[in-house]
Amino acid sequence: MAKVTMVDAVTMALAHELRNDKDVVILGEDVGINGGVFRATNGLAQEFGEDRVIDTPLAEAMIAGLTVGMATQGMKPIAEAQFMGFIYPMFEQIVCHAARFRNRTRGRLTCPLVIRAPYGGGIHAPEHHSESTEAMFAHIPGLRVVAPSSPSRAYGLLLAAIRNPDPVLFLEPKRVYHLNKEEVEDDGEEYPLDMCFVDREGTDVTLVTWGAMMKETIEAADKLATEGISAEIIDVATISPLDMDTIHESVEKTGRCVIIQEAARHCSLSSEIAANLADQGLYNLMAPVKRVTGYDTIMPLFKMEKKYMPTADRIIDQVRKVMEVS
Amino acid sequence: MTTVASFEINYLQYLSPNGDLVGDKKPNIATNYEHLKSIYELMVMTRTFDTKAVALQRTGKMGTYASCLGHEAVHIGIGAAMEESDVFAPMYREYGAQFYRGVKMSEVLNYWGGDERGSNFSGPQHDFPWCVPIATQCMHAAGAALAFKLRGEQRAAVSVVGDGGSSKGDFLEAINAASAFQLPMVLMIVNNQWAISVPRKKQSAGRTLAQKGVAGGLPCIQVDGNDYIAVYTAVKSALKRAKEGKGASVIEAITYRLSDHTTADDASRYRPDDEVENAREFEPIKRMRKYLTNQGQWNEQLENQLIATCKAEVDEAVEEYLNVPKPEITDMFDYMYADLPHDLEAQRRYALEQEEKSNG
Numbered sequence: 007m008a009k010v011t012m013v014d015a016v017t018m019a020l021a022h023e024l025r026n027d028k029d030v031v032i033l034g035e036d037v038g039i040n041g042g043v044f045r046a047t048n049g050l051a052q053e054f055g056e057d058r059v060i061d062t063p064l065a066e067a068m069i070a071g072l073t074v075g076m077a078t079q080g081m082k083p084i085a086e087a088q089f090m091g092f093i094y095p096m097f098e099q100i101v102c103h104a105a106r107f108r109n110r111t112r113g114r115l116t117c118p119l120v121i122r123a124p125y126g127g128g129i130h131a132p133e134h135h136s137e138s139t140e141a142m143f144a145h146i147p148g149l150r151v152v153a154p155s156s157p158s159r160a161y162g163l164l165l166a167a168i169r170n171p172d173p174v175l176f177l178e179p180k181r182v183y184h185l186n187k188e189e190v191e192d193d194g195e196e197y198p199l200d201m202c203f204v205d206r207e208g209t210d211v212t213l214v215t216w217g218a219m220m221k222e223t224i225e226a227a228d229k230l231a232t233e234g235i236s237a238e239i240i241d242v243a244t245i246s247p248l249d250m251d252t253i254h255e256s257v258e259k260t261g262r263c264v265i266i267q268e269a270a271r272h273c274s275l276s277s278e279i280a281a282n283l284a285d286q287g288l289y290n291l292m293a294p295v296k297r298v299t300g301y302d303t304i305m306p307l308f309k310m311e312k313k314y315m316p317t318a319d320r321i322i323d324q325v326r327k328v329m330e331v332s
Numbered sequence: 333m334t335t336v337a338s339f340e341i342n343y344l345q346y347l348s349p350n351g352d353l354v355g356d357k358k359p360n361i362a363t364n365y366e367h368l369k370s371i372y373e374l375m376v377m378t379r380t381f382d383t384k385a386v387a388l389q390r391t392g393k394m395g396t397y398a399s400c401l402g403h404e405a406v407h408i409g410i411g412a413a414m415e416e417s418d419v420f421a422p423m424y425r426e427y428g429a430q431f432y433r434g435v436k437m438s439e440v441l442n443y444w445g446g447d448e449r450g451s452n453f454s455g456p457q458h459d460f461p462w463c464v465p466i467a468t469q470c471m472h473a474a475g476a477a478l479a480f481k482l483r484g485e486q487r488a489a490v491s492v493v494g495d496g497g498s499s500k501g502d503f504l505e506a507i508n509a510a511s512a513f514q515l516p517m518v519l520m521i522v523n524n525q526w527a528i529s530v531p532r533k534k535q536s537a538g539r540t541l542a543q544k545g546v547a548g549g550l551p552c553i554q555v556d557g558n559d560y561i562a563v564y565t566a567v568k569s570a571l572k573r574a575k576e577g578k579g580a581s582v583i584e585a586i587t588y589r590l591s592d593h594t595t596a597d598d599a600s601r602y603r604p605d606d607e608v609e610n611a612r613e614f615e616p617i618k619r620m621r622k623y624l625t626n627q628g629q630w631n632e633q634l635e636n637q638l639i640a641t642c643k644a645e646v647d648e649a650v651e652e653y654l655n656v657p658k659p660e661i662t663d664m665f666d667y668m669y670a671d672l673p674h675d676l677e678a679q680r681r682y683a684l685e686q687e688e689k690s691n692g
Contacts, residue, residue: 031482057482063512068471068505075475075489079419079458081482083475102465103472109667111461112452116670148668171670200673247673 009187015157016046016122016178018192019164020084024054026194027082030168033060034069034086043088044124044183070096070121074103077119077173084168090125090177091134097142104173105148117173120164125153126218126268127315128181130308137305138217138269143175144246144278150199151245153177155220157188159243162197169196177245179218199244202252208238211325212256214279215266216242219316223266226321235329245275253279254287261292262328268315271299293331296324339546341539344566345556349614351622359565365629371412371560372620372630373638375404378428379617380642381437382591384650385444389595393654397444400425402558402590405616406522408432409563409585410490413571416456419480421473421491424462426522430455437649438656447659448667467497470506470519477515477580488516488574490567496527498541510580511548517580518570519545522557524589529602545582557585558616590615661687 010018023030032047038061041048051059062069066087073085087093093100104117127136143151152167152174154160160178167174205220206227215223220241227237238256242248257263263283265276280295298316306314346362348354353362361367382401388394400407403425411432414420420429427440434455443450443462451461458476463469473491480487493503498521510517521541525532538544545552551573555562563585570581588611592599599608612618624630665672665680672680 063505063508065505065508067502068474068509071468071471071502071506072475072478072509075421075472075477076479077475078460078472079476079479081479098465098468099471102468108669110448110451112449112663112667114452114457115460150669247669247675250675 007189007191010157010190011184011187012154012157012160012178013044013046013183015161015188015190016164017048017050018190019161019168020047021050021053022192022194023165023168024050024058029080029082030084031058031060031076031081032084032086033062033072035062035064035088037061037086042086044180046122046178047086066092066095067099070099070104073119073121074099074107074117077104077117078107078115082118082168084120084122087121087123089131089135090123090139091137093121093123096121100143100149100173100175101146105146108172109148116171118171120167120174120176122176122178124180124183125177126179126181127305127311128218133307136308136311138267138300140177140245141269141274144248144275148173149246150174151177152199152243153179153217153245154243155179155182155217155241157186158190159197159203159241161190162195163199163243165194166196166199170199177217181218182221185221200247201244201249203241203243204252204256205239205241206237208236208260210236210260211262211264211328212238212240212253212260213264213266213321213325214240214242214253216245217268219266219268222316222318222321225318226325229318229322230325235325237325242275248275248278250279250282250286253283254290257283257287258290261290263291264296264298264321264324264328266298266316266321268300270302271297272302274299293328296328298324339543341542341552341554343554343556344562345559346561346565347556347559347619347623349558349619351619351626353623359561361564362561365624365627368560368620368624369629371408372617372624374408374428374431375560375617375620376638377642377645378404378408378431380639380646381427381440381649384646385441386591386595388441388650389444394441394445396594396596398425398594399591400427402588402611402615403522403524404428405560405620406520406557406563406585406587407492409560410492410520410567413564413567414490417487418571419458419460419473419476419487419489420456421460421469421476421489422462423466423469423492423494423497424464426492433459437646438652441649441653442656445653447656448663449656449659467493467500467502467506470503471509473517473519474506474509474515477510477517478513480516481513486575488518488571490518490520490571492520492522494527495521495523495525495532495535495541496530497521498544499535504544504547507545507548507550507582511550514577514579516574516577518567518574519580519582520567521582521584522587523584524587526589526593526599526603528593528597540584542582542584550580550582552582552584554584554586557587558614558619560616560620587616588614
């Protein structure tokens with residue numbers, strides 16, 4: 007079995023579906039002969055032709071709008087937004103149309119599309135290239151928002167996203183595109199959407215995170231283990247719809263929860279998880295829910311981005327606070 | 333200096349406001365009286381419907397409604413020129429095209445009556461529903477056209493925007509997509525002179541709106557939008573061209589919005605009465621009736637019969653609309669996703685419980 011990086015796993019999943027479903031097409035700027043700015047579509051235009059992997063004019067709203075139009079006519083388009091910071095011109099098409107067609111036509115027209123967007127900071131990119139604004143999309147009914155944290159999950163979840171009959175925003179944490187290699191078999195097996203993964207079992211505290219922050223969360227959990235603190239790690243994976251059952255079950259066991267996200271705190275996914283724990287799981291908690299997040303500031307340019315993003319030490323700090331309550 | 337590009341915009345009219353055929357070359361459709369009579373009947377039906385829809389809103393029996401008064405030749409021309417397998421991406425006042433394509437009057441009323449089931453209408457199932465965010469539907473038509481092209485299907489897509497919509501980036505991006513991919517589509521601009529309160533002259537300093545397609549290298553034409561024969565001919569020709577693999581076209585149909593923008597608007601605040609009165613002289617139904625009458629194809633008796641038929645059919649549609657069963661509270665949830673997510677199941681149960689409580 008081949009060991010691959012996350013970006014390789016994305017390419018494998020795309021190739022698998024292009025091979026097995028004639029309705030699948032990829033479109034976006036530079037996705038063809040250049041293989042995408044992160045090479046996620048590397049070699050696909052050469053293998054499947056420029057009618058299946060389509061270079062478009064530079065117009066994000068148009069890419070999203072074409073994708074919506076194609077999907078309503080029975081195709082399964084996969085659009086690439088080069089960076090999440092460039093997804094905002096697509097926002098209107100995603101929110102006003104992709105997310106709504108099934109509901110507003112009572113199922114007559116549907117939107118089985120995927121929009122892939124590399125997201126998050128930590129790669130020394132220019133302005134507007136490093137945002138984590140998943141909560142903006144998680145707020146929209148009718149969408150699925152998925153963020154894998156490893157090569158195998160990128161492969162399995164992307165297959166599920168492409169095969170899903172509804173629109174999926176697939177957010178790829180670009181900071182970890184090349185971080186680790188994992189054995190991923192190109193067997194076409196999808197991973198389930200709409201559920202969290204319990205990445206590591208523990209008994210003292212539940213750490214909830216997703217995407218690239220899994221790296222710092224694991225580092226924190228490893229250090230905490232040497233201090234005798236057993237952390238359970240939950241990878242949310244599907245940000246919306248959110249699987250709170252798995253989080254509640256974990257917190258019922260550990261009694262403590264720290265949520266870690268790269269995004270700004272205000273009105274974020276961590277806000278939703280914390281509110282849900284307060285509403286539905288208060289009596290399972292031995293300590294207040296803590297959050298480790300980006301600041302409520304604009305994501306700084308790269309000289310300061312590491313100061314913005316949560317570190318393992320910041321996570322440990324909050325875990326110690328919740329552990330103080332017994 | 334060398335001229336590297338130049339362009340001209342032609343204007344097409346066959347039927348003058350006096351009901352006379354004008355121009356040198358007449359299309360066959362101009363003397364196909366059976367066809368023209370059926371079109372005239374649909375125009376009158378659409379206007380009868382429109383009048384009734386406004387009355388329903390005024391009497392509290394329907395929500396805000398966008399009237400199509402004065403536009404009948406444009407949208408019925410589009411509808412008649414299209415084939416069933418083509419895809420229509422309208423904005424929100426092209427009812428005549430939709431009636432031609434099989435959408436029921438009661439379904440239009442249902443939509444404006446605040447019921448999503450109105451968008452699950454009869455007619456071609458691949459047609460798009462009404463599109464409120466301005467010009468975004470142009471890209472849906474482009475996407476549909478790209479799908480047809482990739483699949484090698486002999487189909488085309490038609491989108492409609494207003495003069496205001498032609499100012500949107502979406503419209504211009506759709507022109508660019510049509511150009512770059514050589515898409516089988518037709519981009520219609522229904523220039524009715526007013527985008528709510530903003531007049532045509534404030535949308536663009538360009539002599540025509542059709543010329544916006546020139547940037548994409550598309551053939552562009554203006555037609556008299558109150559002349560059914562011109563609209564039908566222009567759209568038919570553009571669709572033929574699209575299906576022959578020659579790419580997209582832009583058609584600007586010059587008409588006039590005789591109504592308010594919607595029933596929530598009051599055009600008297602910004603529009604001179606004499607301008608509206610003058611526009612009535614050029615309106616499409618009067619013109620077609622004059623032509624058919626001049627040709628000995630229409631008379632007062634036929635007109636009276638038609639009015640009675642239209643009134644009866646519209647009344648029937650209104651009855652159907654007023655008696656449509658109420659939507660279920662669960663409808664709100666059941667069409668959100670193909671499979672209801674777990675968290676929505678709980679909200680669905682709660683909503684159902686609340687509904688049962690409120691019903692006693």
